[in-house]
Amino acid sequence: MSSPSTSNSADLEQTFLAxxxxxxxxxxxxxxxHRLGKTDAEEFESWAKEQLIDNDYAVLRKFGYRSSLTTYxxxxxxxxxxxxxxxxxGRWRPSAAATRAGPVALQLExxxxxxxxxxxxxxxAAHSAHPELDERTLSRMAARLPRRDRREEVDLDAVVxxxxxxxxxxxxxxxxxxxxxxxxxxxxxxVVSDLPPEDAVIxxxxxxxxxxxAKISRVLRLDQPALYPRIDxxxxxxxxxxxxxxxxxxxxxxxxxxxxxx
Amino acid sequence: xxxxxxPVNRIASPExxxxxxxxxxxxxxxxxxxxxxxxxxxxxxxxGEASAILQELQQGYRATPAARRRWERWSxxxxxxxxxxxxxxxxxxxxxxxxxxxxASSMVGLARAVPVGHTGPQSMADAFGADWVNPGxxxxxxxxxVNRPSTRLFRMGVQLAKLEVAHxxxxxxxxxxxxxxxxxxxxxxxxxxxxxxxxxxxxPVAAADRTTLANALRVSEGAEIGVWFDLGVWCESARxxxxxxxxxxxxxxxxxxxxxxxxDNLIEASQRNASGRGEHEDLxxxxxxxxxxxxxxxxxxxSLSSLLNTAVQAGGx
Numbered sequence: 271m272s273s274p275s276t277s278n279s280a281d282l283e284q285t286f287l288a289x290x291x292x293x294x295x296x297x298x299x300x301x302x303x304h305r306l307g308k309t310d311a312e313e314f315e316s317w318a319k320e321q322l323i324d325n326d327y328a329v330l331r332k333f334g335y336r337s338s339l340t341t342y343x344x345x346x347x348x349x350x351x352x353x354x355x356x357x358x359x360g361r362w363r364p365s366a367a368a369t370r371a372g373p374v375a376l377q378l379e380x381x382x383x384x385x386x387x388x389x390x391x392x393x394x395a396a397h398s399a400h401p402e403l404d405e406r407t408l409s410r411m412a413a414r415l416p417r418r419d420r421r422e423e424v425d426l427d428a429v430v431x432x433x434x435x436x437x438x439x440x441x442x443x444x445x446x447x448x449x450x451x452x453x454x455x456x457x458x459x460x461v462v463s464d465l466p467p468e469d470a471v472i473x474x475x476x477x478x479x480x481x482x483x484a485k486i487s488r489v490l491r492l493d494q495p496a497l498y499p500r501i502d503x504x505x506x507x508x509x510x511x512x513x514x515x516x517x518x519x520x521x522x523x524x525x526x527x528x529x530x531x532x
Numbered sequence: 533x534x535x536x537x538x539p540v541n542r543i544a545s546p547e548x549x550x551x552x553x554x555x556x557x558x559x560x561x562x563x564x565x566x567x568x569x570x571x572x573x574x575x576x577x578x579x580g581e582a583s584a585i586l587q588e589l590q591q592g593y594r595a596t597p598a599a600r601r602r603w604e605r606w607s608x609x610x611x612x613x614x615x616x617x618x619x620x621x622x623x624x625x626x627x628x629x630x631x632x633x634x635x636a637s638s639m640v641g642l643a644r645a646v647p648v649g650h651t652g653p654q655s656m657a658d659a660f661g662a663d664w665v666n667p668g669x670x671x672x673x674x675x676x677x678v679n680r681p682s683t684r685l686f687r688m689g690v691q692l693a694k695l696e697v698a699h700x701x702x703x704x705x706x707x708x709x710x711x712x713x714x715x716x717x718x719x720x721x722x723x724x725x726x727x728x729x730x731x732x733x734x735x736p737v738a739a740a741d742r743t744t745l746a747n748a749l750r751v752s753e754g755a756e757i758g759v760w761f762d763l764g765v766w767c768e769s770a771r772x773x774x775x776x777x778x779x780x781x782x783x784x785x786x787x788x789x790x791x792x793x794x795x796d797n798l799i800e801a802s803q804r805n806a807s808g809r810g811e812h813e814d815l816x817x818x819x820x821x822x823x824x825x826x827x828x829x830x831x832x833x834x835s836l837s838s839l840l841n842t843a844v845q846a847g848g849x
Contacts, residue, residue, distance in 0.1 A: 288831035292589075299585050335818070335842060336557075337550035338825035339835040340589070345546035345553070345582045352578060467566035474569070474576060481580060489583045491555045 282327035639765040643696035647780035656706035669848030681753040682760040687717040689764020707735040723752040771840035785827040814846035
């Protein structure tokens with residue numbers, strides 16, 4: 271009856287082999303969820319398995335039985351994929367504006383500023399993934415994204431010349447909105463840091479990560495119906511705290527409500 | 533913001549995130565991990581991703597046609613050759629484990645459902661290893677744990693399960709070893725006397741006599757704490773099943789099955805019983821992990837083996 275830290279290599283190898291089908295299932299799910307191409311998928315699979323075997327199965331040796339092994343392997347593989355993608359594509363961080371605008375805006379931003387597509391190409395790709403949104407709406411969404419450094423210039427002329435071109439938000443209104451949001455975000459982070467840990471995490475999940483209430487309920491194992499009034503109460507607390515900091519009530523209410531409608 | 537390489541802001545370990553997902557953290561540990569998540573976008577993103585993948589896994593996502601075919605072949609084998617005998621063996625338990633707190637006779641039924649493979653001399657050692665009879669806790673003089681009634685009951689439950697499995701295996705030597713181990717675990721005079729009376733009749737012990745013995749041992753320290761005896765029986769039955777890890781074992785551990793439903797009830801009852809005294813926290817924590825462990829294959833079952841070893845050790849201390 272050996273503990274993980276005293277298990278010998280043969281035991282750990284046996285554990286690895288016994289769970290190899292499960293590991294492969296998890297990797298296949300990750301490949302599907304992240305839409306990895308065939309080459310990337312094969313490369314990730316072999317690299318991830320190497321990481322699990324490396325240093326005499328160090329990953330398995332570290333397992334302290336505080337969770338099920340399947341769940342542990344899942345979190346390890348999630349982290350490995352994140353490391354793998356960072357190495358492949360560099361450390362990508364979405365802008366605050368795209369994060370607020372939602373998952374479609376995040377996708378557009380990645381396609382344009384990380385993967386180097388033109389706006390037209392990114393809109394076409396996003397439309398095929400989200401056929402419920404027409405290209406005009408997507409173009410308007412793309413035009414509202416903040417400019418970021420990229421190797422190639424965005425082909426805005428092509429967008430403007432098109433007869434369906436959206437009205438691009440001009441500098442001063444967008445800049446004012448961005449400045450207001452930055453002020454609110456700093457104040458919000460300060461308020462959230464004073465909340466109890468579970469409330470702080472719920473706020474981050476709902477307002478920063480835009481998770482559904484069902485997802486929050488599942489991940490934190492909380493009662494879903496009880497979360498709705500709890501989040502409403504948190505919104506009220508956030509608004510009150512921001513007002514105390516002298517931030518304009520109408521603008522704040524609009525921003526906070528806008529975050530919570532996803 | 534530019535697309536440059538930035539330091540990764542990760543603080544939570546994969547096991548912290550896994551334990552949070554499985555709901556196996558103590559309240560103070562959960563607070564610690566939540567505090568970490570409140571500061572780390574990367575950890576939060578990984579938590580969400582892992583949770584989504586696990587949900588798909590539990591919904592039975594099959595990665596490849598080959599994996600699907602392997603699963604289907606195994607499922608057919610298991611149904612044809614294992615399910616019916618196992619259900620018949622658990623028949624007594626099936627009738628009785630509908631109460632919120634199972635009775636000793638129902639726990640005995642569970643122990644009798646432990647799959648043993650072939651029967652006869654040496655079959656216990658063949659199925660469960662040469663050290664199957666070792667208790668997993670120290671039995672030196674001055675072992676302070678025997679001062680706790682819940683621990684004494686747990687130990688008796690563990691050894692009774694061994695006796696039942698030895699009878700299922702029709703391994704006479706193993707039956708004798710198991711009854712001696714049960715006598716050692718029986719800490720009160722009356723409990724020891726009952727075991728010795730059974731021992732004196734020789735092996736094998738009739739099923740009805742074993743059931744009567746189990747009922748008596750369960751209440752030997754007071755009926756209100758009998759749940760610790762039940763936990764001992766459950767843990768040892770599960771540990772032996774996981775150790776052998778035959779395809780039949782997946783029946784024992786299937787989520788909707790008798791054994792796992794019983795485990796949920798036992799965890800609840802033991803938490804109520806231990807409330808305020810902080811007893812057996814390690815045991816309960818280990819069992820919560822077992823209860824949350826999805827089992828779809830023999831490899832999932834074998835991964836429970838070490839966990840259940842830990843649980844038995846924790847309960848017997």
